[in-house]
Amino acid sequence: MAPEHGADPHDEPAELEAPATITCVDCGGICHLLSHPRPDEDATTGFVAGDIVAYRCEDCLDRWDIELA
Numbered sequence: 001m002a003p004e005h006g007a008d009p010h011d012e013p014a015e016l017e018a019p020a021t022i023t024c025v026d027c028g029g030i031c032h033l034l035s036h037p038r039p040d041e042d043a044t045t046g047f048v049a050g051d052i053v054a055y056r057c058e059d060c061l062d063r064w065d066i067e068l069a
């Protein structure tokens with residue numbers, strides 16, 4: 001009954017991979033990902049469109065909340 005070709009991407013919500021680091025808009029430093037994929041979600045990455053992921057800049061310590069789209 002199950003197809004042999006793995007999960008059909010059309011049946012799954014779009015999964016997103018959040019980058020581990022982003023560039024700080026303020027100072028150009030490296031912002032590290034604070035958020036982790038939710039372990040209760042049955043997803044390979046744990047992130048879907050609309051999730052908010054938080055980053056912390058290592059230089060100015062600003063926090064950035066990025067909405068995945």
Ligand SMILES: [Zn+2]
Nearest residue numbers: 024027057060
């Ligand atoms: Zn910064």
